[in-house]
Amino acid sequence: METTALTSPGSFKADLYALHLRLRPLQPGTLMPFSGELVHGAWLEWLRGAAPDVSARLHEGNKRRLFTCSSLQFPLPPAQVREAERNNRHLPLSPEKTYTIRITLLLGELFPHFYKALIQFNHLSGNLRRSPFMQIGRQVFLLEEVIASPDDPARWTGFTTFHDLAEQAALLQPAHCERMTLEFDSLTTFNWINTRNKVYGNYYALLPLPRYLFPGLAKRWQELVAQEPETRELAALVQPELIEEYILDDGVVIDDYDLRPHQVHFSTHVQPGFIGRCVYRLRGPDPPSAPAPSPAAGLSLTVRQQLWLLAYLAFYCGVGYKTPMGMGRVRPL
Structure with missing residues (x-):
């Protein structure tokens, strides 16, 4: 080997x-x-x-x-x-x-x-x-x-720590974090239900709208950093309520896209979704940084930096539905 x-x-x-x-x-x-x-x-x-x-x-x-x-x-x-x-x-x-x-x-x-x-x-x-x-x-x-090398030409391999991802996001300057391009390389969809009114049931969302994408990643960040005692303090770096408010206020919008509907076949059903690229524009004002979660963490992130942190995380955890079965493979470009 x-x-x-x-x-x-x-x-x-x-x-x-x-x-x-x-x-x-x-x-x-x-x-x-x-x-x-x-x-x-x-x-x-x-x-x-x-x-x-x-x-x-x-x-x-x-x-x-x-x-x-x-x-x-x-x-x-x-x-x-x-x-x-x-x-x-x-x-x-x-x-x-x-x-x-x-x-x-x-x-x-x-x-x-x-x-x-x-x-x-x-x-x-x-x-x-x-x-x-x-x-x-x-x-x-x-x-x-x-x-496992991050230098592999395919650019789909690597390894990192949660703290390194946070530091990478913290280094981003406002002028360099206004446009985010994500490549959805395998079939992606979001199994979604309106929590305000569930009368219509769930559905498969076929577009990577910010409200489908980033709140779910914020939840994944909270879940994953909570697995080990030494990383739990990093949970506070991502503020789900602030992110959801930023999305509701149209702080992040789709600026360009090259998306296509697609479908794959599972053993019991045909799964619809999409593939392609989407460009998000992160608009101002950028809410000020929250206090560092602890002296040990030593970091604080603006809402734009938090969204970039979640994009970096998505490279590893994927997004949306059935990521353990080949769906939702994504990376920031």
């Missing part, structure tokens, strides 16, 4: 990890074009065998949301894959090519267990490149490489 910037867990402690697992099929075959549901199951199955302690942790309460999985990514032109996804037309697999899945870990303590499981699997199997690693549907894959 080759590893790129997959360092020993003792050398650096991050809170968030985005990894690419490069896989090679054992034999020719086909696979449905959107396999997020299958990858989710395959990932949990591998964890049950290789790292049962991690698997048990992820099954506690709502802990399954402490990771995301992508669909298997094919080495094909995006337009060809999108068309196959819409029509649910299986795509070919070749042992001569490599395929990628993206896994993100949203709890720092998960990575050392994952690292240990990989090393043990490599030791027991003798050679990861010759031993079956994961079964996705009926197809068996070998593990070629694990990539």
